[in-house]
Amino acid sequence: MTASQAGAESGLSILTRQGHPDYLDLPWDRPLEQWHDVTERLIRVRRGLSRHVVRMVQYEGRVYALKETSQALAEHEYRVLRQLEDERLPAVRAVGVVSGRRAADGSELDSVLITRFLDFALPYQYLFRTTSPSLLRDRLLDAAVVLFTRLHLEGVYWGDISLANILFRRDAGALMAYLVDAETAECRPALTDSLRAHDLAVGVENITGGLYDAIAGGLLEDDVDPVEITDDLVDRYHRVWAELTREDEISADERWRINERIQRLNAMGFDVEELSVVRSSDGSRLRIRPVVVEEGHAHLRLRKLTGLEVQENQARTLLNALDAYGLSLEHEAGGALPEAVKAYRWLSERYEPVIAAIPARYRDRLDDAQLIHEFIEHRNALSRAAGRQIENEEALVTFVNDVLDGLPKEKAIIDQEDEADPYDAFLRRTGETRSG
Numbered sequence: 001m002t003a004s005q006a007g008a009e010s011g012l013s014i015l016t017r018q019g020h021p022d023y024l025d026l027p028w029d030r031p032l033e034q035w036h037d038v039t040e041r042l043i044r045v046r047r048g049l050s051r052h053v054v055r056m057v058q059y060e061g062r063v064y065a066l067k068e069t070s071q072a073l074a075e076h077e078y079r080v081l082r083q084l085e086d087e088r089l090p091a092v093r094a095v096g097v098v099s100g101r102r103a104a105d106g107s108e109l110d111s112v113l114i115t116r117f118l119d120f121a122l123p124y125q126y127l128f129r130t131t132s133p134s135l136l137r138d139r140l141l142d143a144a145v146v147l148f149t150r151l152h153l154e155g156v157y158w159g160d161i162s163l164a165n166i167l168f169r170r171d172a173g174a175l176m177a178y179l180v181d182a183e184t185a186e187c188r189p190a191l192t193d194s195l196r197a198h199d200l201a202v203g204v205e206n207i208t209g210g211l212y213d214a215i216a217g218g219l220l221e222d223d224v225d226p227v228e229i230t231d232d233l234v235d236r237y238h239r240v241w242a243e244l245t246r247e248d249e250i251s252a253d254e255r256w257r258i259n260e261r262i263q264r265l266n267a268m269g270f271d272v273e274e275l276s277v278v279r280s281s282d283g284s285r286l287r288i289r290p291v292v293v294e295e296g297h298a299h300l301r302l303r304k305l306t307g308l309e310v311q312e313n314q315a316r317t318l319l320n321a322l323d324a325y326g327l328s329l330e331h332e333a334g335g336a337l338p339e340a341v342k343a344y345r346w347l348s349e350r351y352e353p354v355i356a357a358i359p360a361r362y363r364d365r366l367d368d369a370q371l372i373h374e375f376i377e378h379r380n381a382l383s384r385a386a387g388r389q390i391e392n393e394e395a396l397v398t399f400v401n402d403v404l405d406g407l408p409k410e411k412a413i414i415d416q417e418d419e420a421d422p423y424d425a426f427l428r429r430t431g432e433t434r435s436g
Contacts (some may be wrong), residue, residue, distance in 0.1 A: 003170040020116075031053070033287065064095060069183070074111040075111075089151060090178045092115045118178055120367045120411055121169050143168060143175040155187060156191075170370050170410075203233075208226045208227060213404070249281035265290065274290070275289070312389075321376055354372060362407075365410060
């Protein structure tokens with residue numbers, strides 16, 4: 001951590017983590033809502049609603065979210081977000097806290113929490129506008145359920161589950177959900193069933209309300225039933241939670257069922273680090289229960305092999321491509337090759353050349369892992385249509401011209417000269433005020 005003191009008389013304190021700006025050039029003597037036309041660092045981004053005043057600033061291509069709140073809440077949320085990061089949970093990263101702010105007339109101003117904005121993250125309103133309702137429902141619910149269960153497994157009581165407090169990233173053909181507001185969250189050693197139930201009940205109420213707002217704002221069709229959707233969410237949550245935590249009793253000669261249980265969890269995207277197996281006194285029965293479970297079975301393997309940090313479903317696509325290329329390398333070599341060699345060859349000969357071939361003007365469409373996933377899907381479709389294997393060089397031409405050119409910019413920055421923010425009409429219809 002680094003601390004900046006902007007003059008003993010002002011009392012301004014800026015506490016930030018290493019590797020980030022000092023933010024001393026920002027107009028801290030003004031409320032955030034008055035920052036328009038005061039600093040050139042202020043930018044507009046695609047994001048959700050907030051009950052606080054929030055502004056986005058940019059430093060050397062990195063975007064930061066500034067949220068105005070009380071000092072106690074800013075410091076609490078900072079601590080919670082740091083804990084979530086330590087546990088490798090999907091949440092925005094805390095960067096710092098600004099306190100001791102005063103206006104030019106000497107009046108006190110609220111403190112500010114600084115977080116790193118999540119590139120390529122999308123609010124639910126954007127997804128409602130751009131994704132078919134049937135696909136969106138399953139993808140959004142699955143992503144939300146995985147987020148809730150991961151938090152609850154680690155003893156995190158959110159306290160304010162809602163669509164407005166979640167951002168989504170594309171993850172191959174699915175979505176991955178991220179917590180973006182931890183103001184009411186608490187980190188405990190473990191959660192009781194009653195606390196989990198209460199957290200989920202609050203979420204059901206908030207999400208139902210958010211869906212009704214989306215219908216009123218014209219983002220969802222009138223025939224969508226918010227209650228049915230949240231009932232489905234609760235059912236999915238309980239199914240996933242049971243698979244992750246229940247204790248199975250099996251016959252001692254059915255040990256194959258242990259691997260079957262692990263494989264089911266792997267298929268759901270969870271890695272089982274520890275498994276409790278207890279033998280009955282007569283030795284005829286075994287009780288098995290996952291002890292340490294972490295989401296990300298595929299992405300952990302990919303990170304180990306390549307160093308790439310991607311999301312779970314993206315990792316599955318990339319691992320399939322890596323394994324297929326590894327088989328072709330072994331065929332050429334006439335024998336087995338070490339995993340590290342195959343991973344290095346795939347990274348340097350397949351992954352990196354495709355990324356390098358994408359024109360700079362299209363790099364704000366998708367993050368690198370999602371871009372590779374879409375490219376592989378496109379190349380495979382071309383190969384099926386042609387009845388032969390289409391190589392990367394040939395597929396790149398149509399991928400750039402026919403696919404990337406038609407995709408929206410999803411890195412989230414909305415330049416001032418761009419068209420009106422797509423959510424302005426939604427905000428007007430629902431009676432909300434934009435806070436960023």
